[in-house]
Amino acid sequence: MATPADRSSPREDGRISTRIRSPSSPPRGSQTAAERLTDDLIIEILSRVPAKSLCRFKCVSKHWLGLTNDRSYRKKLPQTLTGFYQGIELVDSALPFTNLSGSRHLTYPAFVPNRGRVKVLDSCNGLLLCRSYVVCDHGEKMWYVVFNPATEEWAELPKCRYYGPVATKRLCFDPAVSPHFHVFLLLAVDDLHGDYLTGVHVYSSETGSWVHKKKRWSRNIDVANDLPTIYLNGYLHFCANVDGSAGRLAAVDKEGRARTNFRVPGGLDVGFIQLSQGCLHYAGFHTDDDSVVRMQVYVLKDYDRKEWILKHSVETSHLLGGRHVKPLDEDFDWIAIHPECDLIFFAVAQEEITFMCYDMRRGQVTVICNNLEDSKQEYFPYVPLYEELKSLHK
Template identity: 25%
Template sequence: MQLQHHSHTPFHIPLPFLFLLIPSSTHFLHSTQQKMKVIKLGNESEEYLNSDIIFDILSRVPAKPLLGMKCISRRWQTIISNRLFIKAQLQKAELVLNGFIVQDGNMLSKQDVKTVSYIPVETKNEARVVHQKVFSFLPEEVLVLASCKGIVCCRSRLPSPNPMLYLCNPLIREWIQLKCPIRCDVIDSIALVFDFEPSKFKLVRLKRFEKINYKEVWEDEQESESEEGSFFFTFELYSSETKTWRKSAETCDCSHDLIKNKGVYIGGVVHWLTEGDKIITFNVEKELCLLISVPVPASEFRSVPEACIGEHDGKLHYVQVSEKGLHVWYLDSLEDYFEFNWILKHFKSLEDFEQENPRRFVNLNKRVLARVIEDTNPWMSPLGFQDGKSLIKVASELYIYDMKSGKTAHACSFLQLKPQSMSPSTVFPHSLTLVSLNDA
């Protein structure tokens, strides 16, 4: 593993000024009324804090400004870098969407493309800068597979004589290296399962097989001719505790391939959106899989709709664009999928999009309605979703739509991402965290 250390200029800052560095809120000041106590900073240092006030205040600050606060003094650098502090910060500070990682689609071959871009949510001087060297600190060119709570899983570009997996934190430029599972392929989907415990994570590989070519499991002719078709998925798991891959006994009958943002991990369950109005769910702890239906099937529309899935407030969300407009649904329960219930949370018509920006969204309804077969490129398509914000492609432009405000902001031109493939891009929402992979 390679670690990059940031330089620190030690100078001290008065405690009252500290309150100007963080948002004004009464709960930030609550700790000042508590009784002072001694805190030991783990095994990394024998230094003691005479008060937990600074510790408590800093633990409520988002990750990005904390990175700069390390330069205030050696003491602050020690506090912010400590495992106990990072864990406390993850529990107290809200993890918010910072941007979208856009991975260019695969070639029609056994070769990966190398184009990876990062589109930030916030703008600088009303201009949004697209970054394309976010993963340049890794030892080789990679393909992004998953993003979960600030940690990103990447794989060596194929073909490769010795493909590796990399788990990294782009904010602090730390990474660890793992061996790829057996028979690594460009079409494999690997989801990252991470719950803020730096030394504990899991990977779930979803692999598609044809039943006729998988005689060890599927030898029953009657079953191979089932309604779901002749394909099924298997699940393989990697644990940071055992450091080994193993195959789960669970399988999923589904003839439809995966689309859009691959595995989305929420509350112990990984979700994959398929082309056939179904979502594959896999409970990681129980190792149980279930297919659930999307809120509205494609057959209900005159044109071919586009959709993606994502997370908001700890719930699975389904974003769909059709000739009727943009719908956002959420799954009411993540525990009992046998009685799942979709609830419509947000809607915006295509006419409203046109009225908001008639120059960019001209004849939007007519153009969306014109797509009547799946083989044609969609005029408007949601690519990724998290925290109420969706990255949407309209023609050759990308936009960020904020569900809370109902406003659409231009992100960039699709050509700025320097695409090399005609296949759809895979989009991963990404947040910032100070989690270190040093102990993983």
């Protein structure tokens, strides 16, 4: 009787082929369909699934997890949220980063020279807008840089000739629409009637220059610069006061055109906007007639009709460890809504400052990390972009 070591079989040309197989190896017929796929074919399949599905497929096996983490394959795979950069300026030119597991580390971008300082101002679809400056013999030199941490490519923006007050600085980039990015400086004025926007200064990576756009709207818009902004459909969206009325959204495009016909869901406090699963989301707190405080999340599924739909509602006592009070600005800070999943990230200041996550589908609250230095520090969601852009260089 033939043993596994000397089993033979005829080939198509009539010769005898001997296949030597270890007695411990499973028979070929016992392999699953996934185990018979080559690595290149697995990556080709995974590159065609949404980022949310890719996260689940990483759990198929250690081999699949290793493939998705392989730098040579990452360029082909859809990416999802990996963590948050923090808007802290450190003396050693480092960028603080917190991943979804709660571990924190520092990254050192190559564009920062010795003695330089850098701070993240905004993030958008894998790119970071940073402010960097160095101390030299003639004083300080400051400039803006757009940086891709995944490829370590960057571009220094030319000096902007505008020296007036700026309400906010934001990066706008959508790789599905164009390989070029824009940087928005929303210009402001402070007079007897309050603060409001007077126009926008826009940098285009396609032209390599700044362009000033005077305001092309008749209403007074005041941007809430401590809240996130969202780039969608060619417009930069932000929470605002319009003609003195709070609880509105406004949007400005790179031509200086503005939209002010967005109304946020009524009766919500401490709200913020995010882009998740392709739709604008708005979250805030609402107190009902029985004095029960709830966090409510609305979604704008039809952008043109501007109709918000209630997506989720939960009592704050479930989020905040039994406290039924409405969170105050100094106690609570929105961070982000996951771009692919129904997860909300926020920071809470109780006995210590805690970075937390709430799963809207499962109703679960998870602590990501404790002992944050400041609950009001800015967190910028980061989704890696492995595409090389002509507007950036090594």
